[in-house]
Amino acid sequence: MSVLEGKERRIIGFLCNWCSYGGADTAGVGRFSQPTDLRIIRVPCSGRINPLFIIKALLSGADGVLVSGCHPRDCHYAEGNFYARRRLEMCKQLLPAVGIDPLRFEYTWVSASEGQRWQQVVTDFTAQIHQLPPALRFSESPDLELLRQCG
Amino acid sequence: MRIGVFVCHCGSNIAATVDSAAVAAAARDFDEVVFSTDTMYTCSEPGQTGIIEAIKTHALDGVVVAACSPRMHEPTFRRAVERAGVNRYMVEMANIREHVSWIGKDKEANTNKATELVRMAVEKLRLNRPLFPKTFKATRRVLVIGGGVAGIQTALDCAEAGLEVVMVERESTIGGKMAKLDKTFPTVDCSSCILGPKMVDVAQHPNITLYASAEVEAVSGFVGNFEVTIRKKVTCVDWEKCTGCGLCTEKCPSKKAYNRFDEGVGPTTAINIPFPQAIPKKAVIDKEFCRYFTTGKCGVCAKICPTGAINYEQQEELAQEKVGAIVAATGYDLFDWRAYGEYGAGRYPDVISSLQYERMLSASGPTGGHIKRPSDGKEPKTVVFIQCVGSRDASIGRPYCSGFCCMYTAKQAILTKDHIPDSQSYVFYMDIRAPGKAYDEFTRRAMEEYGAQYVRGRVALIYPKGDKLVVRGTDTLMSSQVEVEADLVVLAAGAEAARNASGLAEKLHISYDTYGFFVEGHPKLRPVETNTAGVFLAGACQGPKDIPSSVAQGSAAAAKVLGLLSKDVLESDPQIAQVTLQRCIGCGKCIRVCPFQAIRETDFRGQRKAEVIEAVCQGCGLCNATCPQGAIQLSHFTDNQVLAEVEALCRC
């Protein structure tokens, strides 16, 4: 069962537990309808997010990655999102080096009370991903092809 | 691993837009899943029993619950599996309610999404390891920030139960807004008769240490072991010596100081005690008006003071306190209604705020309980009350309802009639919000017994005409414009977050909403908790609240604090960072970024290594993302677990 063919894109979200995951919950409680594409991975803090998670996802076929944390100054862990902001911005600037559209990755800040903002972010980001072609995939490598023929 | 999957219907909350049975069926094909089912209410008693039985029947050692947000029921299911003998950290939740069923209507897409979230949870669970909390000693003391009625209630409840309480109050007296009120609704009983004895109890209770004229400067540490720095503001009076005799206030030659306690209705002296029942009853010098500071000459109070308490050179002091829990009870501030140009923006002396009116009504207030127009001291006969000033008004950034203005306006209309029997009150309102016990009856009394004329509509303009104020509004029920010539206009100013509430929130690492009110852990499940362990909320700092609700919340917060500190030791959350010594090269990057100084350098057989101080680590994982060789891993959120989640999603 893959992403609903033609309807959905593969979008992965990394959300900090305290603010943005709560914001997404608030959006749910408020029944703020959103596109269904996004799948959310919960992490304690945006500072926990290794930029390589994002790159790994994008190289593995994700069409988009969205990271959201507490607003700067409001980090549950005081400083995590400050470090995250620098790392994530670096990551965004590295993406075009491998031919990945930087628009496939966005990071933002949503607090636990901002259900409506979360709806906006998800809706906008999903629309942004739908405007891009599906993510590029690696061609099958020759030996895999060979393996398949053998097996 | 033998994994069981439980997919919740949540009645129709999930099942209406997610095919829970199909999700459960799909989960049977996932690696290591040996049992999968769908249940009506997984969190209910039968639901939890079902999990426990399945664990026993199928020898499960890991459970995935696909239901609501883990922020809601993760603790519930952790306790459930623990009852069945499985480590509580061997549970993962897939959030298929808040993140799926409630935000989309397409059942096919939702079911597919829910299945993928379950697969993701299964893949993460496969890498979960049992975790065991450690215990640490807790300081059995509590800090209460704010000495209004909510904070007083919390402090007294905690102190009575045997906890040591440190109370910090910004003003020179406790009592908060309630101390300024004349009467309270819906009983019209005297505010100070209720609050006064409680204030005295605070002062006299052996377990309570009170810092008035003080603010919280910094907070460090964590639940059970907070270190609080308190800044004692300059009062120019040595409170150790001051007896509160009031001689200085009688003799002070600067008699036109702004009276903060009386909201500027009537002046006070530069050295003053806010009101006779103040706790602590100590004098404070207002430097802005004190002649010693404005002209360099005076010193009358220093000469007169029988105990020699006056100290013009006093400096700020910092005090340190160790506490195990913190309760924020910082209350609210009144909206500054001068934002309304159409109400004169403060140009008309006879347009006043509701709290100013309250001071006028108070027998111990600046007018001795007589209602007088500020402009000419005359008794008003026509009083117009305007509700929703700074409430339900998006144009000034206050779209929320302040909740209590309807009630206090009704009270003030009643008191107006009591004070001036031949007066007529008009109340402009948009809706009457009176949902409390005996509340609506109270507003009806204002209309029926006391003859207040209620007019449904806003007021567009107030302007003076002669010695009257023309109030032009609308009566939407009559569908017409209306005008009243008033002697006095009282604006029911709404509540807003206390000054610099956001600054305190940042110090406490708790969240606040767009308007500066503190955010509770969960509106229903954790109404007085915050998302920061050991920090609780009481009263209007969480949102506008009337006195009964504030007191109830004050007691609720106390109950939570008492529960937390009922034992000498607390269990630490084991979801913290761990160093794999072989992999660590001792570069110290983790030490540099850790916001809690929870990592230190150690020597391990002559090599530099990082070491996590378990009681200090808060489990943010910043170090994990910093370490290039992955030598430091956040338990329960390891690189491999997150990668497994990513791969599970990309594989689909």
Add this chain to the structure above:
Amino acid sequence: MASSPLAYYPGCSGLGTSMEYDRSTRAVCEALGIPLKDIPDWSCCGSTPAHTVDHALSTALSARNLIQAETIGLSDIATPCPSCLKNLKTAMARWQDPKIGPAAEKLLGKSLQERHRVRSVLQVLYEELGPEALAAKVSRPLAGLKVVPYYGCLMTRPKDLMDFDDEEYPVSMDRLLEAAGAEVLPFPLKVECCGASMGIPLNKAVTRLSGKILELAASLGADAVAVACPLCQMNLDLRQGQVEKANHAIYKLPVFYYTQLLGLALGLPERDLGLSKLNVNPEPALALIRQSRPKPAAETAATTEDAA
């Protein structure tokens, strides 16, 4: 002080019922060293009637004048009339509207190039000159004249569009008149509507609304009303008789354009200020000014004598 001239948009009424406003505005600006250059072949902005018919129509009519200003290379525009001001400003805003802008462009057959800045002459005097600089140039202070400032409903609202002074209680004209030596009474109805163009189709509107304004002004003991809008002036001055009749009252309140009063204070010849064009006899008010002249004259420089 701006040395490059402002593009000046007099507005249609400046050629007729408010010719004294136009005249005194030009005279005051000249005396204060604010060069004005008429927008060549300007046309009507459409006023209220146009925007009640269609927004693209009013936008096109107003925008034409902005384009005309471009032809003389000026994008800083000043107009005495608040209605024109609002139309010109609204046109700039609506030109950016994805629906109205293109429709207006189609009607006009031309396109708006520059980012214009449109201000009232009042705003120009207040911001570029300012009360202090004005006071320094006053030679015949209006001492003894109690005046209520009336701004009209359009000058400051809506706030976001007009972007000038306080929306509910503007003070710019107060400050200028004070600088000119007048005693400015606090007037709570500064921005209440006078009835506007309803004077013709619904006369009652004007007698009611202007009546309220005149009544309050009179009750405050004002000697005169100062206005900044041709329509307000017409309603308060020309129609004062109608108001008096309807309200069974007698006000006899002269209604000056504030520029006329500033002109007097600057010592400009009365004929340049069009005082004779006023309907309600201004003489009693003028007499007050003349009466109290000696005192400030002694204080000010010799120029006062010259002007006399």
Add this chain to the structure above:
Amino acid sequence: MNLTELPRHSILYDATGILKARLLLKISKDLRVFSNTARLRVPRHGDAGRSVICADVAKRHGVSPDYRKGQSGFPARSRYFVLHCNPGGSGMDRVNLASSDRDFIRQVEEESGQTISRCYQCGNCTAGCPMGFAYDLPVHRIMRMIQTGQKEAVLSSKSLWYCATCEACTARCPNQIDVATIMDVCRHMARRENRLGVWSVRVFTRSFLETVKYFGRTHELGTMAGFMLGTGRLLTDTDLVPKILPKKKLALKPHTIKAREEVSGIFKRFRESQKEGNHGK
């Protein structure tokens, strides 16, 4: 205007036939009650808006129309009136909420750029409205009726035409709704639908814009002349004539601009675009 263009719930009526019509309504379920003339001539004198007195009587025949306003204001010379369904115009009539015209709400929102549902009926617009005394529907009720999709009642309201566009409502709305623009937009819609409106205001507007169209600038005397001729109110403001004439303020000749074709072109294209637009609809 042709009879067949009248809204379906309209009743054409002569000035003296109120009682006759009541009778007709009682006995007839036909929704269209016509008088004996084939063409409607809009009454020139007086206030045609006053004829808007009927409620949604057609559906529930037998309930008498509300003609409170009609009684005192019937001009003697007018012969015909159009009685529209006007659910909001009369307090006692029952409004079928399901009859809400969603398209109308959407259109108002689209043309004004405002969100109608933001209005919570505090009445501040009415409280500050200087022209409210002349309105048949106070501003806040116009807002409410737009919310409930009562197109007929809104677009036939006199209030639209009496609005002086002073924007006090916009300035003071706690929900930041640009009420004045909504009034503007409703006027535009009413005009496009050839509704009568308040005749005097329409004539004033027309005569004002006519002078702009012909000369490029307003001609005050021309506007007045057009108004007097258009309304038949030949005595309008004649009391002002002796006051203003000696002041030599009124130009007898219009101030024609050089590029008058440019301005008249705007009007020409506007008229064309309106025609196209109406065809489109």
Add this chain to the structure above:
Amino acid sequence: MADDIHGALREAIRTILPDVECVLGWGSGPDPLRSAPLFMKSPEDVERFRAGELAVNNLAVFLPEYAGRKVGIVVKGCDSRSVVQLISETLVKREEVVIIGYPCRGVVDVAKIAAAIGLGNEDLEAGLVERAEVNGDTVSVTVRGETKTFPFKDVMAAKCSICRYPNAVLHDVFIGEKAEAREDSYADLEKYEAMSLEERFRFWEKEMERCIRCYACRNACPLCVCRDHCVASSREPHWLSQADSTRDKLFFQLIHATHLAGRCTGCGECARACPVGIPVGLFKRFINRAAGQLFGFQGGLDPEAVSPLQRFLVDEPTIKEKEWK
């Protein structure tokens, strides 16, 4: 390189030799064209020391291994930045290293010379080159008795033509006149960016097919301090699969680049070391440009500096976040 500088360098090395465990320098490699690291412990070793245009290796890569022991090192400008970066990261102690600097006018790119001779880089078997010499502005190489001469600038390493720090940025001893700095406008990236995103992706897909996962790039990198604990060869955490997929090979390059973000000094050793000539240095160029633009950071200039990713500003004036409607 002039003999007098060589002489002075040898003299300097001999001077410090008694105080240190060894001095890192260059000696002759598998053939006269290629240099190899030279670990000098005795004055005799110093005789084999050579520097100059053929001394391409960045010897800083060996420094962390000597932690706790004092060593000397001879550095070009680029090498010195690696040393400084290691010091700033506390992986090398300043007091444990004696730095000898000399002016660098650029080094040769062996791959370019091989190509000019008509050989692939991998065809350069040991001993094939009989003689290699730099005379002023030319380089002469003798292969199978045949001598070819090229202008130096044609065979100079690309990183040298944009070298902003040709002289050691930190040194205890400096021999010779300072060489002239050049400008770096990241023109190479602009050229690369002329390719569409899809072209870039396919470019890397094709390049990476050649990768043999030898990790020479990593091993040559002086800042790859994880050594035996590189995540490329670990299961805890398990970032890279054992499968020989283009995706994982490319992902390793991005791991390398990400780990170097805010640290890389741009010495170019990764790309030089690649036996199959994959331009892996490009990723580091991207992150270096970004670190410069965002945080005004260049690696290895200040031994006191803290990496921009190890610190933050509460308000980041240079980071332009997406504005959501």
